[in-house]
Amino acid sequence: MSDKKLGGAGLRGQSAGQTALCTVGKGSGLTYRGYDVRELAEGATFEEVAYLLLKGDLPTKAELAAYTEKLKGMRDLPDALKAVLEQIPADAHPMDVMRTGASMLGNLETEQSFDEQQEATDRLLAVLPGIITYWYRYSHDGVRIDTATDDDSIGAHFLHLLRDEKPNSLHEKVMHASLILYAEHEFNASTFTARVCASTLSDIHSCVTGAIGSLRGPLHGGANEAAMAMIEQWNSPDEAERELKGMLERKEKVMGFGHAIYRVSDPRNEIIKAWSKKLADEVGDTVLYPVSERVEQVMWDEKKLFPNADFYHASAYHFMGIPTKLFTPIFVMSRVTGWCAHVFEQRANNRIIRPSADYTGPEERPFTPIDQRG
Numbered sequence: 001m002s003d004k005k006l007g008g009a010g011l012r013g014q015s016a017g018q019t020a021l022c023t024v025g026k027g028s029g030l031t032y033r034g035y036d037v038r039e040l041a042e043g044a045t046f047e048e049v050a051y052l053l054l055k056g057d058l059p060t061k062a063e064l065a066a067y068t069e070k071l072k073g074m075r076d077l078p079d080a081l082k083a084v085l086e087q088i089p090a091d092a093h094p095m096d097v098m099r100t101g102a103s104m105l106g107n108l109e110t111e112q113s114f115d116e117q118q119e120a121t122d123r124l125l126a127v128l129p130g131i132i133t134y135w136y137r138y139s140h141d142g143v144r145i146d147t148a149t150d151d152d153s154i155g156a157h158f159l160h161l162l163r164d165e166k167p168n169s170l171h172e173k174v175m176h177a178s179l180i181l182y183a184e185h186e187f188n189a190s191t192f193t194a195r196v197c198a199s200t201l202s203d204i205h206s207c208v209t210g211a212i213g214s215l216r217g218p219l220h221g222g223a224n225e226a227a228m229a230m231i232e233q234w235n236s237p238d239e240a241e242r243e244l245k246g247m248l249e250r251k252e253k254v255m256g257f258g259h260a261i262y263r264v265s266d267p268r269n270e271i272i273k274a275w276s277k278k279l280a281d282e283v284g285d286t287v288l289y290p291v292s293e294r295v296e297q298v299m300w301d302e303k304k305l306f307p308n309a310d311f312y313h314a315s316a317y318h319f320m321g322i323p324t325k326l327f328t329p330i331f332v333m334s335r336v337t338g339w340c341a342h343v344f345e346q347r348a349n350n351r352i353i354r355p356s357a358d359y360t361g362p363e364e365r366p367f368t369p370i371d372q373r374g
């Protein structure tokens with residue numbers, strides 16, 4: 001991967017616009033508005049990072065307290081949204097639930113002008129954990145939960161709604177780090193979707209709904225779930241190595257590895273990997289974490305491919321008892337900050353995004369009416 005070519009298909013290597021939000025380093029390295037993501041994940045809360053991305057600077061203590069209180073006060077779901085969530089079957093894809101939830105909110109609380117973009121974003125940030133857990137608990141456990149908890153952080157609020165009890169401090173810390181790591185990543189596929197939508201001067205709920213659709217796929221956010229499905233099949237590192245080598249021989253994609261931009265490592269990996277190890281120790285795991293490490297080793301030895309942000313998120317979330325199908329929705333709860341910050345940026349200096357295509361179809365030819373065709 002060290003000679004990774006940033007060119008060719010998929011618009012790779014082409015600049016598609018400007019941003020002041022994030023650098024995805026050449027090689028490795030990631031900053032949000034100039035701050036190294038490693039420092040943010042180590043020392044900040046997710047709410048601080050949301051504030052940084054959406055408003056431009058880190059908050060003061062007073063600003064953070066006010067922002068946290070504001071978000072806490074916006075967690076109730078409208079009755080009409082709950083009614084829609086109750087219609088969605090238990091076997092629905094949870095990313096489809098997120099997409100429908102964001103879209104329905106746009107019907108009920110439509111952004112009437114761009115002056116409302118910050119309010120609409122804060123509301124989305126506050127309700128997305130409630131949307132997924134309300135549907136999940138109703139469709140799986142038959143209970144109608146109250147989505148207005150008093151947890152200070154969005155991560156603790158989500159775990160509380162999911163499990164009916166406040167999380168311990170380790171789990172709350174992991175959620176802060178995880179949500180920070182997932183918050184923003186320049187012109188990735190889902191963010192670019194949001195920006196394309198914003199460039200038509202559409203509303204913010206449409207931008208976020210479209211972005212959720214792009215994040216759903218296994219080549220993007222869905223990779224954390226796909227990685228979990230892979231590693232949980234294996235009962236030992238040796239079995240993992242054997243099966244993985246078979247996958248590579250069959251030229252199968254290994255989810256949670258590789259990256260469109262990074263060449264040698266994803267800087268988010270070392271952080272979530274360390275949290276995954278702590279959680280493995282907490283639950284006394286002797287299989288999943290060693291299997292994950294062996295997969296990492298084999299992927300490097302065989303293909304020079306490294307784990308991206310998604311790979312160790314799989315085991316970390318699993319150790320916290322989060323059902324696999326809710327992994328990618330957590331990514332949404334976080335990335336909504338990056339998406340909306342990009343929508344603000346696009347709107348502030350907009351030109352409709354409309355690239356050209358190289359035509360590869362047939363030469364011009366005469367039309368034959370249907371009654372003259374066989």
Ligand SMILES: CC(=O)SCCNC(=O)CCNC(=O)[C@H](O)C(C)(C)COP(=O)(O)OP(=O)(O)OC[C@H]1O[C@@H](n2cnc3c(N)ncnc32)[C@H](O)[C@@H]1OP(=O)(O)O
Nearest residue numbers: 218219220221223252253254255256257258259260308309
């Ligand atoms: C938070 C995130 O969204 S991170 C990304 C999450 N996605 C995944 O983990 C899915 C698995 N990974 C992939 O599919 C790819 O690495 C992507 C989509 C992330 C990047 O795609 P690209 O930029 O096209 O990959 P890249 O140009 O580096 O591919 C080089 C070669 O490595 C192969 N390769 C890349 N990733 C993988 C992988 N995970 N497993 C097996 N082979 C891979 C490619 O098939 C390609 O081989 P080829 O030259 O024979 O066609």
Ligand SMILES: O=C([O-])CC(=O)C(=O)O
Nearest residue numbers: 184185187188189260309
């Ligand atoms: O940047 C990308 O292509 C994918 C990614 O890692 C992200 O969106 O976090």
